[in-house]
Amino acid sequence: xxxxxxxxxxxxxxxxxxxxxxxxxxxxxxxxxxxxxxxxxxxxxxxxxxxxxxxxxxxxxxxxxxxxxxxxxxxxxxxxxxxxxxxxxxxxxxxxxxxxxxxxxxxxxxxxxxxxxxxxxxxxxxxxxxxxxxxxxxxxxxxxxxxxx
Amino acid sequence: xxxxxxxxxxxxxxxxxxxxxxxxxxxxxxxxxxxxxxxxxxxxxxxxxxxxxxxxxxxxxxxxx
Amino acid sequence: xxxxxxxxxxxxxxxxxxxxxxxxxxxxxxxxxxxxxxxxxxxxxxxxxxxxxxxxxxxxxxxxxxxxxxxxxxxxxxxxxxxxxxxxxxxxxxxxxxxxxxxxxxxxxxxxxxxxxxxxxxxxxxxxxxxxxxxxxxxxxxxxxxxxxxxxxxxxxxxxxxxxxxxxxxxxxxxxxxxxxxxxxxxxxxxxxxxxxxxxxxxxxxxxxxxxxxxxxxxxxxxxxxxxxxxxxxxxxxxxxxxxxxxxxxxxxxxxxxxxxx
Numbered sequence: 267x268x269x270x271x272x273x274x275x276x277x278x279x280x281x282x283x284x285x286x287x288x289x290x291x292x293x294x295x296x297x298x299x300x301x302x303x304x305x306x307x308x309x310x311x312x313x314x315x316x317x318x319x320x321x322x323x324x325x326x327x328x329x330x331x332x333x334x335x336x337x338x339x340x341x342x343x344x345x346x347x348x349x350x351x352x353x354x355x356x357x358x359x360x361x362x363x364x365x366x367x368x369x370x371x372x373x374x375x376x377x378x379x380x381x382x383x384x385x386x387x388x389x390x391x392x393x394x395x396x397x398x399x400x401x402x403x404x405x406x407x408x409x410x411x412x413x414x415x
Numbered sequence: 416x417x418x419x420x421x422x423x424x425x426x427x428x429x430x431x432x433x434x435x436x437x438x439x440x441x442x443x444x445x446x447x448x449x450x451x452x453x454x455x456x457x458x459x460x461x462x463x464x465x466x467x468x469x470x471x472x473x474x475x476x477x478x479x480x
Numbered sequence: 481x482x483x484x485x486x487x488x489x490x491x492x493x494x495x496x497x498x499x500x501x502x503x504x505x506x507x508x509x510x511x512x513x514x515x516x517x518x519x520x521x522x523x524x525x526x527x528x529x530x531x532x533x534x535x536x537x538x539x540x541x542x543x544x545x546x547x548x549x550x551x552x553x554x555x556x557x558x559x560x561x562x563x564x565x566x567x568x569x570x571x572x573x574x575x576x577x578x579x580x581x582x583x584x585x586x587x588x589x590x591x592x593x594x595x596x597x598x599x600x601x602x603x604x605x606x607x608x609x610x611x612x613x614x615x616x617x618x619x620x621x622x623x624x625x626x627x628x629x630x631x632x633x634x635x636x637x638x639x640x641x642x643x644x645x646x647x648x649x650x651x652x653x654x655x656x657x658x659x660x661x662x663x664x665x666x667x668x669x670x671x672x673x674x675x676x677x678x679x680x681x682x683x684x685x686x687x688x689x690x691x692x693x694x695x696x697x698x699x700x701x702x703x704x705x706x707x708x709x710x711x712x713x714x715x716x717x718x719x720x721x722x723x724x725x726x727x728x729x730x731x732x733x734x735x736x737x738x739x740x741x742x
Contacts, residue, residue, distance in 0.1 A: 284637070284657075284658060284661065287630070287633065287637075291630055300676070300677055301620070301621075301622040301623065301676065301677045301678055301679060302677050302679075303677075322677060358616070359613075359614065359615060359616025360547075360549075360613055360614065360616075361545060361546065361614050361615070361616075362616070366545075369679050384616075384617070385616065386615045386616045386617055386620065386679060387614060387615055387616055388615070388679055388681070389545060389546065389614055389615075389681055390681055390682075390692075391681040391682045391683060391684040391692050392684070392692045392693070393543050393546075393550055393553070393684060393692070393693040393694060393697050394543065394544055394693070394694045394697075395541035395542065395543070395544060395694055396541075396542065396544045398544065398694060399544030399545070400544075417537070417538060417540075417541065417542060418538075424537075427548040427549070427551065428542065428547045428548035428549070429547070429548075430547060430548050430549035430551075430613055433549055433552065433609045433610065433612060433613050434548065434549065434551050434552055434609075436609050437552045437555055437556070437605070437606040437609045437610070438555060440602070440605055440606075441555050441559070441602055441606070444598050444601070444602055445711065448594070448595065448598055448715055449715065452715055452718040452719045452722065453718060455718075455719065455722040456718055456719075456721055456722040456725070458722075459722050459725040459726050459729075460725065463725060463729055463734065463738060464738060464741075466729075467735075467738050
């Protein structure tokens, strides 16, 4: 093989690899760009039917319950407009807490219960020492009581 | 100071494996990169000096004969 | 050099009081300059890493929600920043090389790639180790993580392509195409958390809003980021000198430089 041909093949291969990866990327993004659906999107039937998908939102305060078997947990995911009840069998991540973000993968059953196969905690981008977090909590509670009065 | 003891420090509030796993691999990568670039540079230098010595010697032989 | 580029370079060198940047584009000027710069970045890097690690582990308090697992941020965020900045720098040098036909630009780009790839790997690695205890998963295919993985493949693809081609001038140009086209991925990585639903949280530090971190935590992270900058510059300068020696081995300036060595 002449060196000129080898060069051309290499360049052709490089361009082909680039094109292939770009195609893969775009198609993967098309499917995965929506990493999760909000409960409102599910209510509007925007979420896929009859296959697993992810829902994301906040764990509703006071909704987390452990079943008698000690493994199954039920909780409610809310985006403040709509809510979905979730049932999950397995260990929860450390940051799974009421009032905090959650992303869970699973399927809706006939009764509208979301049967989860995976639960991930979604945390925010705020970092602060515990004393500061406590102060923020107190301030929010104070504000709430002012509003209620 | 955040830690009551060394044991506390290594334990990292139960996340020791994750935290130290991150920092250890970073350290290994940085160390390996430093060693590798220095070796790359000195390797080039040694090769060039060897080639030059060889050509100088070659030229010397030519003038002798 | 074609005539228009020549005209630009003449204009630049004729600018009153201006620096002739093209002087530094010549390898024989840049090689000794780089040599003098290396310790000026290497030693500060060491010092900044030491101070940064001290602040990260002994001064910065634990985080209210994540506990001490958040301490991974001090290496994760600087690594992710470097992975993106170095790719942009690579694309910048390649573009410069394509426009002005300066061979030093391509050598700079090739010297940057391995360091960028290492930072990208570290961003992914530390991210996985941080994701497991906090999110509950080592890896998810959300837009942020996926685009960062693509960045790693772009670095590796660039390096493989350049290494595979025998003719360095052609390798320069083929690599430049990958570097410049791939640069589009960098803003995608950066804005992915804003544009799409991701598991990855948003930016804690941005130019448009106040930082969302306690100031001492932010301080530790910024010192570590500065350390990563200084380290990367030092390592890349050593590597670019090695690449220069290899590619310019048959030139007069290398011969002269060897002559002047004791």
